[in-house]
Amino acid sequence: MKELTVNTSKSYKIQIERGCLGKTGKLAERLFKPGAKAVLVSDSNVLPLYGERVKQSLEAAGFSVHTFAFPAGEESKQLSCIAQIYSECAKHRLTRSDFLVALGGGVTGDMTGFAAATYLRGIPFIQIPTSLLAQIDSSVGGKTAVDLPQGKNLVGAFHQPCLVLIDPDTLETLPQRFLSDGMAEAIKYGCIKSRELFDMIYKEDIRQNMEELIYRCVDIKREIVQRDEFDTGERMLLNFGHTFGHALEKLYGFSKLSHGEAVGIGMVMMAKCGESMGITKPGTTNEIIAALRKFQLPTSDPMPIDQILSATAFDKKNSGGMIGLILLKQIGEGFVDQIYRDRLAELTEVLQ
Numbered sequence: 001m002k003e004l005t006v007n008t009s010k011s012y013k014i015q016i017e018r019g020c021l022g023k024t025g026k027l028a029e030r031l032f033k034p035g036a037k038a039v040l041v042s043d044s045n046v047l048p049l050y051g052e053r054v055k056q057s058l059e060a061a062g063f064s065v066h067t068f069a070f071p072a073g074e075e076s077k078q079l080s081c082i083a084q085i086y087s088e089c090a091k092h093r094l095t096r097s098d099f100l101v102a103l104g105g106g107v108t109g110d111m112t113g114f115a116a117a118t119y120l121r122g123i124p125f126i127q128i129p130t131s132l133l134a135q136i137d138s139s140v141g142g143k144t145a146v147d148l149p150q151g152k153n154l155v156g157a158f159h160q161p162c163l164v165l166i167d168p169d170t171l172e173t174l175p176q177r178f179l180s181d182g183m184a185e186a187i188k189y190g191c192i193k194s195r196e197l198f199d200m201i202y203k204e205d206i207r208q209n210m211e212e213l214i215y216r217c218v219d220i221k222r223e224i225v226q227r228d229e230f231d232t233g234e235r236m237l238l239n240f241g242h243t244f245g246h247a248l249e250k251l252y253g254f255s256k257l258s259h260g261e262a263v264g265i266g267m268v269m270m271a272k273c274g275e276s277m278g279i280t281k282p283g284t285t286n287e288i289i290a291a292l293r294k295f296q297l298p299t300s301d302p303m304p305i306d307q308i309l310s311a312t313a314f315d316k317k318n319s320g321g322m323i324g325l326i327l328l329k330q331i332g333e334g335f336v337d338q339i340y341r342d343r344l345a346e347l348t349e350v351l352q
């Protein structure tokens with residue numbers, strides 16, 4: 001078992017332990033009054049796999065639990081689904097001393113977190129991430145959101161969970177495509193902060209060491225988020241590959257590319273730009289491509305660059321006429337560069 005504490009505006013624990021789903025009730029007892037109500041939010045794939053285990057654990061601890069599942073997939077990450085979660089909360093008369101539980105991947109976590117941030121102007125929620133991506137990234141740090149047709153995560157709030165429970169055993173049922181999806185974000189951490197982590201991912205049989213991978217990634221994210229909870233500086237590093245990645249997701253209607261696939265392509269594009277500007281160490285792009293290929297992740301996309309650049313208008317790192325770009329000096333060393341948006345075309349010429 002590994003445990004970490006996140007010290008942000010709210011302090012909370014992250015527990016990484018095989019089989020810990022069955023401990024949800026015991027851990028929630030420390031946070032909520034006996035008899036509190038919970039709405040357990042999940043998706044159509046995950047609820048049948050793990051819903052009963054979590055529900056029973058919470059009920060055994062004296063909580064009253066209602067479940068709600070939405071159709072699995074990024075296409076559900078919309079305001080209409082949030083409205084359905086609100087309806088569940090209202091139907092069961094949740095108060096501010098009650099709570100939500102997000103059981104599933106990043107889509108479940110982001111939506112449940114946003115519903116928790118806004119229902120009654122804020123109620124607590126527990127993150128129980130079941131995809132690799134959610135275990136290493138989305139369950140920690142309090143970014144919650146839904147997509148709009150215009151772009152990714154355009155409506156959301158910062159709302160930290162009160163507990164993150166990570167059971168690596170749930171990865172046994174995760175389809176290969178989504179395991180790879182999570183590996184893209186793991187490679188991201190290596191790129192921005194740790195050559196050692198990057199090498200571990202690239203050179204070792206990482207499937208044998210998932211707990212260590214989860215711990216290392218979450219620890220990097222925790223440290224960054226503690227220093228910049230509200231995304232005004234260092235936290236933007238976690239967006240490496242996301243400016244073009246989010247643009248691609250949006251351009252394909254949030255259906256063709258998964259988040260990790262799009263971010264992987266975005267990282268390659270950024271590394272190429274950095275190399276062509278003479279900022280990034282030569283050979284970095286090829287290293288990233290090789291790491292992504294190890295997990296059968298795509299490394300390029302035929303979408304025309306002018307369309308990608310137009311779609312970046314909705315990136316949250318835009319401010320006035322400037323946009324924050326996340327670039328690498330080398331693997332393990334990311335930095336944020338503010339540039340004038342009208343220079344984007346020139347700086348990305350290498351991608352034509």
Ligand SMILES: NC(=O)c1ccc[n+]([C@@H]2O[C@H](COP(=O)([O-])OP(=O)(O)OC[C@H]3O[C@@H](n4cnc5c(N)ncnc54)[C@H](O)[C@@H]3O)[C@@H](O)[C@H]2O)c1
Pocket residue numbers: 043044045046049072073074077104105106107108110130131132133134137138139140141142143144153170171172173174175178181182258259260
């Ligand atoms: N808030 C953040 O900081 C943050 C960080 C990274 C990504 N995200 C968001 O996370 C989302 C992507 O997350 P994701 O890749 O987990 O997507 P997802 O939630 O859609 O899960 C991927 C697929 O795996 C299935 N699944 C999840 N766990 C499973 C399990 N244990 N067994 C079987 N199937 C399982 C889901 O049903 C789904 O079909 C995107 O919307 C992205 O924007 C948010």
Ligand SMILES: O=C(O)C(=O)C[C@@H](O)[C@H](O)[C@H](O)COP(=O)(O)O
Pocket residue numbers: 137141143145152153185231235236238239242316
């Ligand atoms: O936690 C963060 O900060 C991140 O940027 C993590 C990203 O992996 C994640 O995809 C996040 O949701 C993107 O945030 P956004 O602010 O660009 O919507």
Ligand SMILES: [Zn+2]
Pocket residue numbers: 137185242259263
């Ligand atoms: Zn991401």
